[in-house]
Amino acid sequence: MGDRPTGKLAFLSEPENVEIREYEVPEPEPGAVLTEVEQANVCGSELHIWRGHHPQVKEGVLGHEVLCRVSELGEGVETDYAGEPIGEGDLVAPAYYITCQRCSSCQEGQFNLCQNAYENWSKSPEEPPHFHGTFATHYFIHPDQYFYKVPEGLDPSIAAGANCALSQMLFGLDKIGIEYDDTVVVQGAGGLGLNTIAIAQERGAETIVIEGIDGRIDRAREFGVDHVIDFREYGTVDDRAERVRELTDGVGADVGVEVAGVPDAFSEGIHLLRDGGRYLEIGNISPGQTTEFDPGSLTRSALTIESIVRYQPWYLKRALRFLERNVDKYPYEDLIDAEFDLTDVDDALAESDSRGVTRAALTPNH
Numbered sequence: 065m066g067d068r069p070t071g072k073l074a075f076l077s078e079p080e081n082v083e084i085r086e087y088e089v090p091e092p093e094p095g096a097v098l099t100e101v102e103q104a105n106v107c108g109s110e111l112h113i114w115r116g117h118h119p120q121v122k123e124g125v126l127g128h129e130v131l132c133r134v135s136e137l138g139e140g141v142e143t144d145y146a147g148e149p150i151g152e153g154d155l156v157a158p159a160y161y162i163t164c165q166r167c168s169s170c171q172e173g174q175f176n177l178c179q180n181a182y183e184n185w186s187k188s189p190e191e192p193p194h195f196h197g198t199f200a201t202h203y204f205i206h207p208d209q210y211f212y213k214v215p216e217g218l219d220p221s222i223a224a225g226a227n228c229a230l231s232q233m234l235f236g237l238d239k240i241g242i243e244y245d246d247t248v249v250v251q252g253a254g255g256l257g258l259n260t261i262a263i264a265q266e267r268g269a270e271t272i273v274i275e276g277i278d279g280r281i282d283r284a285r286e287f288g289v290d291h292v293i294d295f296r297e298y299g300t301v302d303d304r305a306e307r308v309r310e311l312t313d314g315v316g317a318d319v320g321v322e323v324a325g326v327p328d329a330f331s332e333g334i335h336l337l338r339d340g341g342r343y344l345e346i347g348n349i350s351p352g353q354t355t356e357f358d359p360g361s362l363t364r365s366a367l368t369i370e371s372i373v374r375y376q377p378w379y380l381k382r383a384l385r386f387l388e389r390n391v392d393k394y395p396y397e398d399l400i401d402a403e404f405d406l407t408d409v410d411d412a413l414a415e416s417d418s419r420g421v422t423r424a425a426l427t428p429n430h
């Protein structure tokens with residue numbers, strides 16, 4: 065004891081109250097990996113937690129979107145979860161949740177629904193190994209936590225976003241099944257929406273985005289979206305549904321994707337689709353918020369609705385490959401528009417919350 069390094073972390077003790085704490089960094093147990101945080105991004109769902117809106121996580125060490133550098137391997141760890149040899153100094157992207165392999169969801173192979181997924185999120189930082197979240201100088205990857213080596217040459221600041229929005233959208237869009245020449249209407253052009261646009265285009269789909277904030281519309285255009293419906297111009301559900309029909313030979317979109325995170329967007333979504341269309345609900349993540357809904361229209365149009373939370377962990381590997389292949393095609397490097405030191409985590413959260421910055425990054429070891 066005593067010759068272990070110390071590190072700092074950002075602990076949320078109550079809503080909107082973050083404390084920086086310092087702990088000795090413990091040795092990784094067998095099967096675990098100790099890392100240094102290269103970059104941790106402030107994701108929209110982090111803001112939910114920070115405000116106290118997350119149904120399960122009320123306090124704990126903040127942060128989940130991350131890129132890490134391996135500093136110590138626990139006994140028995142020789143490869144990542146795709147069998148790639150791993151060593152000290154390698155950059156890795158971890159899934160931000162645990163797959164315990166033992167709960168009823170894991171028994172069904174639904175690792176994204178693991179009932180112990182958030183086990184470490186709410187833990188007190190007093191409890192070893194202390195570094196339970198990624199808003200910290202160090203991060204512990206646990207024995208049941210998937211992680212993948214980052215492809216050589218992929219810019220770390222781009223790879224840092226892979227373990228959340230991109231993995232989730234790759235998983236979600238597989239579930240809803242985007243086919244070549246489908247028309248996909250995307251409600252919202254935040255991080256999830258931009259990834260949806262990129263993935264849908266890579267699958268040969270035509271894309272329509274509904275958005276009302278200039279900066280986000282600009283980003284969607286930079287990501288190559290085919291059509292924009294500005295809801296300042298198309299002010300009602302009927303206007304927007306009519307516009308979608310105009311853009312789709314009068315029939316409506318094949319696929320709708322809700323990534324606006326607003327309950328009313330869900331009610332609206334079913335009016336944007338063709339008969340037999342498919343709808344993916346992802347953006348609304350806070351239970352207890354309601355919307356008026358028209359089930360008769362759903363039935364008359366015979367729509368399929370899917371919803372997903374998190375992603376099967378191997379989608380993270382696919383996300384890294386997606387970035388590797390498409391990094392020159394889509395302006396992923398522009399998504400992070402502000403960098404903060406760990407000690408300025410309050411500013412990073414507040415400025416993200418007020419949408420003064422699109423995506424903030426913490427770079428605690430730079």
Ligand SMILES: [Zn+2]
Pocket residue numbers: 107108109110128129228229
């Ligand atoms: Zn996230």
Ligand SMILES: [Zn+2]
Pocket residue numbers: 163164165166167168169170177178179180181
């Ligand atoms: Zn489980």
